[in-house]
């Protein structure tokens with residue numbers, strides 16, 4: 001009899017994640033029995049229950065094997081019987097498992113739909129309650145700083161990015177900003193580099209003639225700026241494990257393993273909160289929102305409350321997490337008669353991983369290195385390694401480890417390189433000295449829409465949150481960036497000389513490079529910001545003015561590029577122009593901290609820092625703690641894989657204000673500059689000058705392939721294409 005197509009399909013799905021038929025057969029047979037041949041239950045969520053049942057069996061085998069090693073008493077079949085007596089178990093386990101497997105044929109051939117994670121209401125409520133109570137206790141413990149003039153000093157002479165972009169900075173007049181209609185300033189994270197600016201600012205004289213772009217501080221006198229305590233916190237961001245694909249190569253990023261010596265082991269933050277040095281979990285990350293050294297995890301709980309999708313962490317447990325496929329489809333078209341394969345052949349204990357996933361195989365080899373003389377320890381190790389093996393499989397399937405709304409798969413069709421080891425974090429986290437304060441007291445009534453409800457985009461009169469973007473929202477009702485806004489942001493990257501730049505009197509970036517001889521500022525583009533509604537607003541998480549904070553919703557994949565750029569990011573679905581793709585997430589560092597890292601890092605192939613200098617013009621001399629950047633080297637999200645493309649990249653970065661009106665800290669979000677086809681690599685223009693060897697992004701030989709590539713010396717090339 002020809003094999004039942006449903007069986008064949010199940011085999012294919014399992015094969016795609018490296019599970020061989022001999023492992024699928026017994027589990028499938030068992031499940032069919034348990035589910036009374038209800039195929040839909042098996043096919044649901046991309047065969048999740050099947051994958052889980054296989055893992056169950058493997059786990060049971062591992063335990064059994066270990067037990068045999070210890071006292072040779074237990075009988076495997078008994079264990080099996082026990083598993084079989086619990087028909088609920090695979091599904092229950094699904095709910096309990098933190099790192100879920102999306103069984104998708106896309107692992108290698110990359111066309112899968114993703115799977116989104118949804119926390120049921122109770123779970124969300126729990127998370128929310130946790131956040132609230134933390135915030136409440138914070139309020140008690142910390143008398144909130146008044147709204148501070150430090151947020152934005154008014155500049156009588158400043159570029160107004162809401163004006164048409166094609167204005168030479170020397171011609172610009174800068175209208176006053178008002179609190180209620182403050183149009184803030186766009187940014188480019190780049191150090192402009194020598195080349196691109198040399199013609200714009202050939203001398204100090206010319207620089208001073210750019211006073212129109214400089215801001216004179218004019219702090220509101222009635223508002224006190226409280227002195228900040230110097231932080232002595234050791235690192236504040238920790239996750240429980242790195243994204244690693246080889247348990248034999250687990251490594252702890254230096255951000256974790258090497259707390260700053262200046263911290264002297266103390267654990268209080270600059271705002272007086274106490275931090276544990278030893279590995280805060282997600283709850284600890286949430287608490288970071290309390291005391292100024294804020295972390296956006298606290299937001300993500302709120303945002304997931306209404307939004308459906310959820311993050312799950314080991315720390316919180318994965319209780320109540322369930323899964324649904326993005327396309328919602330389960331195939332049910334095929335007949336139910338099953339021609340099942342023969343009785344399962346249990347795999348030999350030490351040969352339990354299919355060739356498809358080399359790293360898992362290595363993990364399994366390790367699993368087999370049991371020392372007879374040390375049986376007790378071995379039992380623990382074995383179990384640990386087995387769990388790790390399963391986890392590593394999950395991690396290959398979802399590089400975000402369940403922390404994004406969608407599964408982010410990984411594919412390498414080019415070579416045998418493993419993905420780099422790093423901690424996947426879905427939201428920024430403060431490393432140590434960066435001053436980031438998310439206190440609600442900083443958000444004035446003019447900067448939020450407390451009386452709104454539902455979706456602000458449906459209002460006939462845009463609410464206060466649109467002031468930042470000149471009185472209309474940056475987003476369309478389809479969640480895309482409006483054409484004009486997008487056009488200006490793109491133009492800013494492509495023709496920076498046509499846009500306002502700020503030249504620091506004392507540039508924190510230059511100061512970080514060399515404290516003794518501070519070089520002259522190379523300029524920072526004054527960027528336009530999107531301002532999203534947030535906690536203090538009355539609208540809900542589905543409000544159309546909350547796009548970035550809802551997180552990644554597109555099907556993305558990390559893949560090995562064929563062109564020598566290392567790993568890259570691509571889309572698995574067609575994207576319209578102006579679509580939000582992802583945020584650049586990393587550790588929030590001061591530039592001083594970044595350069596310390598750059599100085600001590602040697603020989604790394606890739607670098608991952610991004611400046612947050614969009615609003616450096618808001619103060620005359622920016623303190624180190626306010627001159628921030630993101631570094632995704634050790635902690636980051638998918639954006640750390642986005643490669644550079646000169647000039648005509650298909651994404652543009654836009655600063656987004658969410659939790660704080662203080663634009664020293666903001667989110668950096670990527671939007672498409674044009675329609676992008678499924679399977680196209682996603683790129684952005686780092687804005688680097690390939691001749692600038694001081695740039696924190698180490699010079700690389702650009703392989704972007706753009707005909708406007710700046711690393712290819714073409715003397716005749718139009719200057720406007722070169723930045």
Ligand SMILES: C[S@@+](CC[C@H](N)C(=O)[O-])C[C@H]1O[C@@H](n2cnc3c(N)ncnc32)[C@H](O)[C@@H]1O
Nearest residue numbers: 565566567606607641642643644700702703704
């Ligand atoms: C943010 S990372 C991007 C991810 C990186 N490809 C990886 O494998 O992890 C930036 C690094 O990628 C490499 N890269 C990015 N764009 C490139 C390009 N157009 N040509 C060559 N290398 C590139 C450079 O090594 C750069 O330091």
